[in-house]
Amino acid sequence: MRIQPIQQFNKYASKNRSLIEKALTTATGVGGALIPENLEKIITDTVIRLSPELAMTLQKKISGKTHEFNRLLQRPSRGGAMGESSTTPTTNSKTARATVDLKIVKRKGKVTNFLIDTSEEYIDAAAYEMENHIQAHVLDLIYYLIWGNANANAYEYSGLEQFVTSKHVAFSAAAGGAVPTDLNFLDTMLDWSNRKGGSRHTRAFLMSPEMLSKVSSLLTNVRLNQGLQGAGLTQVEIGGGWRLNAYRDIPIIETTSLSPIESLSSTVTVATNGSTGGSFSNGTYYFYVSPITYEGEQLPSAEKTVTLSGGTSTQQIKIDLDAPHGTTDYEGNSYYNVLGYKIYYGTSSGLTNCTLLKQVSAFTYDAEGTPDGDNGVDTSIVILSATPGSDVPSHMQSDIPLSSSGGVNSESIILWDNDPIQGLGKLPFTNKPGDRFEGLVVTKPLAETDDFINFLIKSYLALTPAYEATSYWLRNIRAS
Secondary structure, three states: OOHHHHHHHHHHHHHOHHHHHHHHOOOOOOOOOOOOHHHHHHHHOHHHHHOHHHHOOEEEEOOOOEEEEEEEEEOOOOOOOOOOOOOOOOOOOEEEEEEEEOEEEEEEEEEEHHHHHHHOOOOOHHHHHHHHHHHHHHHHHHHHHHHOOOOOOOOOOOOHHHHOOOOEEEOOOOOOOEOOOOOHHHHHHHHHHHHOOOOOOOEEEEEOHHHHHHHHHHOOEEEEEEEEOOOEEEEEEEEOOOOOOEEOOEEEEEOOOOOOOOEOOOEEEEEEOOOOOOOEOOEEEEEEEEEEEOOEEOEOOOOEEEEEOOOOOOEOEEEEEEOOOEEEOOOOOEEEOOOEEEEEEEOOOOHHHOEEEEEEEOOOEOOOOOEOOOOOOOEEEEEOOOOOOOOOOHHHOOOOOOOEEOOEEOEEEEEEEOOOOOOOOEEEEEOOOOOOOOOOOEEEEOOOEOOEEEEEEEEEEOOEOOOOOOOEEEEEEOOO
16 A cells, blocks of 8 residues: 555556657757766666655645645435335535645755866755755655645645544643554554545555554564475464564654654743734733744643733733844854744643644744744744634644653654545645656756856645545654
8 A cells, every 4th residue: 555656656657758858958959968977876766765755645746836626525315215116315425625735845056167067976965955845845745745734824834733523632632742552553544544434545554654663563473384394384472572663554754753852941931912903812821932934833832821910801912022033053052943833822831731722833924925034033922812822723723732641752653644635635835847857746957057067956745635634643652
């Protein structure tokens, strides 16, 4: 079940053989090589090598920036038994004609001719820089696929967290999560999906490497039939620790996008933001701010409080993040890896008393939609109301912040139904012939400027929410 999407992606290279040959040749009169030859495998295999999450989707090439689809809401009504001479009533499934807008995901890179010339005996500098950009681009795509929120950031496409509405549930309601002691929780997820009609669909579990290790250890006995010479088939029993690649024939995909590895390192302050324009009354309010990175939702900041005493019921609250969520590399240089924030709010202290109120992007944009790069600027988040807006769908409004217990962070597991019609597995995309190897990720050479070689990595795509009831999101579970 994991092989099919990979074959489906790889077939593009053979379809575009002539284009590839033209792009790679240096023959006179053909136009010269567009990209270094050793990038062919990187580009054509990028989704497979870097993103099993994306490889599981059905990529559908479309024309236009909007994909129209039938969103399944309900199957035909029950009760088909009737009399011999009866008139057969007409029933229909309930569907809605829906659309999803493709979003632009791109990044531009450059490398100096000086670097290319001085390093040619050691490394193809252009190929190296392109590969690094492709890796960062694919990490962006994975982030949007799982955590994207078009209501919080109009330039993102929404991902699985926004769509898995039927069972976005907590394994434990307590802060810090709970550790599973058997595999019944996986059965619960699968049984729910089966009852909703997902039994014959292509599905996959998404879980962190640590959670996969825990799940594997819970399968205490594995029995195999092995052919022993002279003795025929013999049953062999293996103790716990067998590394699972599937459970009940459902593949397990290891992903590093679901388990937090750090907490918010920014300085967070919460204060009043004026006595009009909001809907807060006098009192003390409690907040946690959780960043979302390539590794998914992270641990929150320390609890922050604000006490309003303006004497009105129309007050606002403002949260300031100084030098937004920063990470330090091995040389001590600071860089920013946060893509969004979750704001948790409550009227009493404690993680379990605060629920999700707001989601915001970590980026600001100019009038043309150009983001502010690494977002190395202060961020202010204005809270007008204690009622969540469209950026927090109803199935997420009872979420509490992830936290740590015994030095181990709580996390999520997803059962993802990849069916393109009755699931969440279709990824429509578009691109222009002549500047790519046809697929999700496009590499386009740009005009050389001054002493730089420029290139563009881009994708135009979005996830299609055809039917979410057969998928399951389990939150607040801990590996140990």
